[in-house]
Amino acid sequence: MKERGKTVNLYAYLDYRAFLRDWYEAAKHSGKAFSFRAFSKRAGFHSPNFFKLVMDGSRNLTEDSLAKFVVGLKLTKSEAEFFRSLVFFTQAKSHDEKNLFYKRLLQSREFSHLKSLEKNQYEYYSTWYHAVIRELIASPEFDGTSEWLARKVHPPIHPDQAEQSLKLLENLKLIRRIGPRRWKQTSVLVTTGPEVASLTLMNYHQTVLSLAREVLPVIPASQRDISAVTLGIAKEKLPELKKRIQAFRQEILKFVSLEEKPESVVLMSIQLFPLTQPTQK
Secondary structure (H helix, E strand, O other), rough: EEEOEEEOOOHHOHHHHHHHHHHHHHHHHOOOOOHHHHHHHOOOOOOOOHHHHOOOOOOOOOHHHHHHHHHHHHHOOOHHHHHHHHHHHHHOOOHHHHHHHHHHHHHHHHHHHHHHHHHHHHHHHHHOHHHHHHHOOOOOOOOOOOHHHHHHHHOOHHHHHHHHHHHHHHOOOOOEEEEOEEEEEOOOOOOOOOHHHHHHHHHHHHHHHHHHHHHHHHHHHHHHHOOOOOOOOHHHHHHHHHHHHHHHHHHHHHHHOOOOOOOOOOOOOOOOOOOOOOOOO
């Protein structure tokens, strides 16, 4: 959208306060007089500096004040719908709430086009079997068909889901085609931008835990190893404990990294979280 001659693309943002800062700077340097007071008058606010308070994070927007911002920013109908979702995504307190409004942001064609990589990363972490399929394409048994992948994944998925997963992995450059029905893994890692990193990773961990609840009762004991240990530990030792877990994880990755013909795909989950309230000092 344009404000006084300079374009500020609303759909390029994942934080509405950052958008407001850039919008204000564009308006201020457009060659025409503009101020917080002028915006407040146009939007219908009594406070002349409400825009600045919101922009700086001192105030949140409500349904009522959000509607006034739509008027003050001169947003179109589609921009207003996107801005509303962006506001509540930025202000969300819970994971579920943030997830809800991020999905609404993805419904915008303009946003999905600009943020296509982040959209794919979000999908990758929100669905458990994408990582499994990436491993399965390296299997010597893989015949190159989505039907084989769908049957091999446990719990089984539909061939259409396997086909979409291949497309997603290729778009993320996690695999590349080397023949009509042959694929090869790449060394590219999936990383997310800071705005959605915690959201996507939380989705992944929740999906993994949900999958574990579903499949563990039907997996033979000979094919699984489940253990849990509850520890009493001094607070200052927690960073060292985390380092040892990370070192163990790297050791496992190194152990399997040279495997050229994997015969099965397994999921190893290591969890560490407090079971007591922190001591108040």
